Amino acid sequence: MNLLISTFIIFVVVALSNLIARYFPKFPNTYINLIAGILIGFFPAIDHLILPFHNDVFMILILAPLLFFEGQVTPVLMIRKKVNSIIGTAVILALETAIVATLIINKIFVLGVPFALIIVAIITPTDATAFDSVVQGRKIQQTIQNVLKTESLFNDATGIVLLQAAILWLQTGHLKLVYNFAIFIKMVIGGAFIGMILAFLLVGVRQYFVRSANNVISSQTLIYLLTPFCIYFTAEKLGTSGIIAVVVAGLVHNSEINRSRFSSPRQVHFGIQMVNFTSRILNSFVFVILGINLKRIFTNNFQTILTSYGWLLVGFSIYVILTILRYFYGRLFIGDHKKLTALLFALGGVHGTVTLAMTFSVSSVLTSNQFTFVILVETVAILLSMVIPTIIFRFILPIDGDDRIKDSQLNYLRRGMVEAGIKRVKQMHLEPVVQASVIYDLEDQVQKNNLRRFFKQWQSVTTEKKALTVLQSVDRRRALMYAFDAQREYLYDLANQHMINSDYIYEVYSEILLSEALVLDPKNQML
Known part of the structure; x- marks a missing residue:
């Protein structure tokens, strides 16, 4: 019952904030959602009705369908053509920046290497939706948009594996490179395989009924809606990446619609409209949740914020280090290798609620003081990754006429x-x-x-x-x-x-x- 009330309140906030955003066309819609979430936190009568953030619930109920739908609207051919780019940004870049940033943070702030790696691993995943919000109303190269989108679809798994390795290192005192590499391969390859197999099975079942006299659109739609939850849950239970599984499943469904759209036009049309509607709602939902939790984080840690500024320096340093590393990677490997392209790629590494979800996932393995420090650091990094590009893009990108x-x-x-x-x-x-x-x-x-x-x-x-x-x-x-x-x-x-x-x-x-x-x-x- 509490979950229903909490969800209902957030949906109301989403509806109202999206309406308000129409009156401020020059202001990113997601920022309005974020501000609405923060403001809700200042009304105790409403705030106490909203449940505390639970990372597992968020990943299953919000992130799984959102990534599934994002995968579905991504052409498979584009993914095939950009395999090298995806591996480079989602794996190699993520690992390199994590290693370099961890060592720098360890040296500058005298943090233990495992603890520093935990902080850096959490900030590794990027958010395509958050990036769209910071470039709203500006014209940007399609090449950069595609690179950042594919990076954000697949680098979540890299961040999660890095985080698991860091936690194991912190608990045992040993970094097991071979073991963690094997876990990474299992999660990525296994997740992709499970997502593909389950998606093909479900597509086959649904297509069989579409092409028979026994098709029931309501049942087909229900099966389709349950697909990302079933695939994510199955992949996670088998020890693989549920995120990779739902993304791959979405890509399979993209090909399905392209070659079956006229077999049942009403069903396909309804499905497309449902995907568009659900994606918009979930994107807004995510930023309202982010706003609510940012307010709670600062409220709950107000004394720490006033008495120490170490978290602020670490958060700022991590963001600067990662941005610089992304810039040099962009100069070497992205697009035309020009400075502007590299700068856009560097600033395009925007972070959002996946980072927040990973932050809350370490609450049980860290001490109270450690967790407070981590959550404040990640909050700073999230806010900087959104605010700084929003400001800079106003000067370096032309208005989208x-x-x-x-x-x-x-x-x-x-x-x-x-x-x-x-x-x-x-x-x-x-x-x-x-x-x-x-x-x-x-x-x-x-x-x-x-x-x-x-x-x-x-x-x-x-x-x-x-x-x-x-x-x-x-x-x-x-x-x-x-x-x-x-x-x-x-x-x-x-x-x-x-x-x-x-x-x-x-x-x-x-x-x-x-x-x-x-x-x-x-x-x-x-x-």
Whole structure:
């Protein structure tokens, strides 16, 4: 019950913060979520209803589906072409930076090597969603975006293995390189194998039913939703990486959709919309959780914060060291090897809630003072990795003017198609009440109707005397079909003129098709 209440409150915060973010388009959406989470922590009546952060629950219920969906929208061919880059950033770079940063931190701050490695291993995983938030509204090379995305998909496993090795070293006093390397291979290769096999089995089962007369969309959707949880749980129980397993499973499902999208269009369309919706909600959910816990961390450790600044120096030093190491790696191995490319790659190593989850996972193996120190250090590193790139990117990256052009052209296309549709309707011989109803529907495509007109139309469909008759409803449907035909013709003519980006035309064209589906679909029970 407490989990349900906690989840409900966070979902409400997500909904409200996303709405508020629309009023601040120049401010990253995830920052609004983060600030909302922090503010919630200042209301004791609400804060005490939200459960303490539990890393296992977070990894299974939030991170597993999120990584599964991110894997699903990543083309497999891109992964195959970038295998060397992925190994370089997610494994070699992670190991090199961990070793160098650990030794430097050990020498400067006289921390034990195992303890220093724990601190560095936790900050190893990067977060693609957090990176998207710091570059919002700015234009950045697609190559850099792809490198950072693939790195964040796979370097979580490296960080976890490093953390396990550091914990074992701290507990036993010995670093078992061969043993830990074997564990790493088992987790990565084993996780990939389990994810692939289970995904193929589940895809095979679902495709069998899709191609038979016994397909049930609700059951298929439920199986699909449970897939990341089952795969993550199975992989972890077998001692492999659940994170790698769900990412690989997502990649397998990407290929499935590409070659089965027309076998059951309703199911595929619903699945795509569900993935998009769930991904957006989970991304916002993650940053609300991060905000809530950052506030709790500073509140619970307020005395330590005031009496000692060692945690601040270590956190700042780790971030600087890792950024410098990433810069030199970028100069040598990333893209065109230019300074700007290397700087973007270095600053793109943004950290988020995976780091927070790994931080809480060591609470049982460290003393109270050690854990307090670690959690403050990681908090500093997380905040610096988000704030510094946000500021610097405002100076070195151009504003993404494509968004403004896109909005302008989409509005132009929508206005034109609505005018074409209304013109076609006015050429038909319709009863005034039917014509008014159809024109209202068409003008809704450009949000031209105000609340007064909406409630007037609402009254017309809820009052028996004002409701359309059966024949009038048939005429309205026929008129809408003719109007949609006119709108498609308008867009087709524009496409032939090659004056507007085809992607914008396709986007508006798809809106017409969706509108037409709402009118014609016999399974639509809302009409």
